[in-house]
Amino acid sequence: MDILKSLGNQHPAEKHYRALMKHCKVHLEEMDRTLPAPAEDFSTMLKERGISRRSFLKWTSMMTAALMLPPMFKPLVAQAAEQFNRLPVVWLHFAECTGCSEALLRSSYPNVDDILLDTISLEYHETLMAAAGYQAEACLEKALHDFPGQFVCVIEGAIPLAMDGKYLTLGPKGKTGLELAKEVTSKAALNICIGSCSAFGNVPAADPNPTGCVGVGKALGISTVNIAGCPPNPTNFVGTVLHYLMFGGLPAVDGLGRPIWAYGKRIHDYCERRPHYDAAEFVEEWGDAGQKKGWCLYKVGCKGPYTFANCSRVRFNDAISWPIMAGHGCMGCTEPAFWDTMKPLEKPIHEDTIGGGEKTVDTIGAALVGATVAGIAIHAGLTSSVHRDDK
Numbered sequence: 001m002d003i004l005k006s007l008g009n010q011h012p013a014e015k016h017y018r019a020l021m022k023h024c025k026v027h028l029e030e031m032d033r034t035l036p037a038p039a040e041d042f043s044t045m046l047k048e049r050g051i052s053r054r055s056f057l058k059w060t061s062m063m064t065a066a067l068m069l070p071p072m073f074k075p076l077v078a079q080a081a082e083q084f085n086r087l088p089v090v091w092l093h094f095a096e097c098t099g100c101s102e103a104l105l106r107s108s109y110p111n112v113d114d115i116l117l118d119t120i121s122l123e124y125h126e127t128l129m130a131a132a133g134y135q136a137e138a139c140l141e142k143a144l145h146d147f148p149g150q151f152v153c154v155i156e157g158a159i160p161l162a163m164d165g166k167y168l169t170l171g172p173k174g175k176t177g178l179e180l181a182k183e184v185t186s187k188a189a190l191n192i193c194i195g196s197c198s199a200f201g202n203v204p205a206a207d208p209n210p211t212g213c214v215g216v217g218k219a220l221g222i223s224t225v226n227i228a229g230c231p232p233n234p235t236n237f238v239g240t241v242l243h244y245l246m247f248g249g250l251p252a253v254d255g256l257g258r259p260i261w262a263y264g265k266r267i268h269d270y271c272e273r274r275p276h277y278d279a280a281e282f283v284e285e286w287g288d289a290g291q292k293k294g295w296c297l298y299k300v301g302c303k304g305p306y307t308f309a310n311c312s313r314v315r316f317n318d319a320i321s322w323p324i325m326a327g328h329g330c331m332g333c334t335e336p337a338f339w340d341t342m343k344p345l346e347k348p349i350h351e352d353t354i355g356g357g358e359k360t361v362d363t364i365g366a367a368l369v370g371a372t373v374a375g376i377a378i379h380a381g382l383t384s385s386v387h388r389d390d391k
């Protein structure tokens with residue numbers, strides 16, 4: 001209240017952002033006081049890895065916009081980036097392929113996201129750490145002891161519940177994934193599910209799911225922030241951690257725990273092939289003339305109309321490209337149970353599953369010549385009903 005009083009007669013939006021900035025500055029100062037000292041100076045780190053000040057400022061602008069913050073927040077995003085490698089992280093692996101770690105921690109050439117991920121303060125990461133067995137167990141115990149309520153727990157992979165969780169045991173004491181997840185998440189400041197397996201179960205939970213895999217939130221009955229994707233975009237993980245450093249809490253999330261700034265819009269609505277969809281210009285089969293002309297991939301299986309993610313805006317590999325730009329349809333990997341609900345992956349979803357998808361597109365194709373707007377309205381209605389069913 002005091003902050004708001006001191007702001008006088010500003011426009012409500014400006015007043016809101018000024019108050020938010022004050023809160024952010026206070027939180028960043030607190031983090032600066034309480035986080036462990038950096039292992040490496042941030043500016044030296046950027047310099048050594050060939051990132052100029054100009055590139056860093058460009059990245060700051062991009063990240064501020066991606067987080068849906070006005071430009072006045074750019075210096076604070078930069079300040080939060082400087083604290084990134086001071087935040088202790090415990091990274092757990094359950095039922096998964098380690099593809100999320102691979103996608104996040106490897107890069108052919110680094111941008112700022114990659115450098116932040118490369119230098120993240122990993123106190124425990126089963127795939128990357130040199131320690132094994134009792135030594136690794138000791139690293140985990142030390143991290144939980146040294147940073148109680150301060151570390152971020154990142155979870156990769158689903159949790160098997162069948163046979164009391166015994167399909168997955170870890171470490172020298174043979175703890176089940178469920179036991180380990182309960183122990184670590186209860187002591188963390190923030191629990192982030194990285195990838196669609198930990199968020200929703202997904203591939204390890206695919207039908208018939210003999211191991212009884214589920215997502216972490218469901219297995220433990222806790223709220224997690226879900227950076228969905230198979231694998232997820234590094235920007236969405238980095239942005240969520242920056243948000244935590246800046247504001248001390250989770251970003252606004254949708255009904256599936258996904259940050260709205262990253263997953264609030266459909267792939268289809270920001271796809272560069274969308275004008276072809278609207279003009280009923282579809283690739284009918286791989287290698288046809290439509291494919292060569294870059295037409296819409298719906299009829300060869302694109303699930304962009306049912307998928308909420310920012311791939312088309314943020315892209316991958318330093319924003320060079322993304323799947324649809326590279327010529328393949330979206331597989332809907334940020335949606336729950338995509339492996340089952342989005343199949344067949346190279347054809348439109350059968351009308352029994354979604355209530356008329358394939359037929360709708362054909363109908364739209366024919367009808368669009370004279371009734372573009374009506375066709376889009378039918379399709380939009382279809383998409384929202386698919387989403388309600390997913391939940």
Ligand code: SF4
Pocket residue numbers: 267268269271272273274275277295296297298302303304305324329330
């Ligand atoms: S169906 Fe796929 S390729 Fe076509 S416009 Fe939508 S997202 Fe793009």
Ligand code: SF4
Pocket residue numbers: 229230267307309311322323324329330331332333334
């Ligand atoms: S385009 Fe679709 S399948 Fe590809 S990463 Fe994005 S959401 Fe996943």
